[in-house]
Amino acid sequence: MLQLHHIHKTYRQHTVCHNINLTVQQGELLAILGKSGSGKSTLLNVIAGLVSADSGDVFINQIRHTHTPPERREIAMMFQDFALLPHLNVWQNVAFGLKMRGVPAQQARTLAENRLAEVGLHNHAERTINQLSGGEQQRVALARALVVEPKVLLLDEPFSSLDTHLRQQLQQQIRQLVKQRHIPAVLVSHDPAEACLMADQIALLHSGSLIQHGTPQALCAQPINAAAARLLGCLNVRDTHYVPPTAIHLGQGEPCTLIQSARQPHGWLLVLQHPIWGEISTLSDQAPPNQHIAVQIDETQIVHFQAA
Ligand SMILES: Nc1ncnc2c1ncn2[C@@H]1O[C@H](COP(=O)(O)OP(=O)(O)OP(=O)(O)O)[C@@H](O)[C@H]1O
Incomplete structure (x- = not known):
């Protein structure tokens, strides 16, 4: 379980996370929806330990990780730009994190190949990265994220560069894997349709504040204000x-x-x-x-x- 308690972050006088409280259960996917600059990536980076909050705490499985360095948080992140290593082949990319953790080479290779099979790329293990399509590269990034058995999966707009068909395939696959692996996942998105499709719960961020939080159905039926309704992509929105x-x-x-x-x-x-x-x-x-x-x-x- 991932818990955020009273997370607060300012850059100079600008508050980008304002007293954020959120809980994500095992096997649950939380989507954070917000406009550009609303603080989504900052919150994700606070969870990952890449940015320190001014105050507040991050708990993973009830253990306080507020001051744990990123490499010891057991969190995997997937980004928009895949961040694969072009000089390594497919299985070596997936095995990279295991190698860094000192897993013996043969065992790392077997684990990497198993994860590649899970994302449907078992026949691509020996290829170089530039021999893969964008969707295949993103599935390699997913296999690499999951091979280290993370306690939390963070997804920072990982679908934005994919075409509609590939995006839908990967969205479904990630949702299934989060359920199967029983880990909490947080997805940052601009896209209300994607959030409603994938998420068990949605958190709406507006200027660093959490303005509403709940299931997609509850939020779409009763948005709390016009800003929330617009973030959810609702039509027929007035300020009142x-x-x-x-x-x-x-x-x-x-x-x-x-x-x-x-x-x-x-x-x-x-x-x-x-x-x-x-x-x-x-x-x-x-x-x-x-x-x-x-x-x-x-x-x-x-x-x-x-x-x-
Ligand atoms: N290192 C930094 N120093 C100063 N200001 C920063 C820093 N990082 C982010 N900000 C500011 O904090 C605010 C929130 O940024 P953040 O990247 O979290 O927004 P976002 O919702 O993820 O935006 P986008 O959807 O465009 O990625 C922005 O106004 C940004 O300019």
């Missing part, structure tokens, strides 16, 4: 309220002007001008009419944000 697309029904109620329609994989995304609620977006399984459409909003599903 949020209308979930599911609260909007087509075919009766107020006539609305159709501003825009776009075909999506799961139907039509419509943007409408409603006489009371202003611009709203909804999904429809039917092709929209030309200019006007009747819309009813189910007011019971409107979430009103707390006053700031």
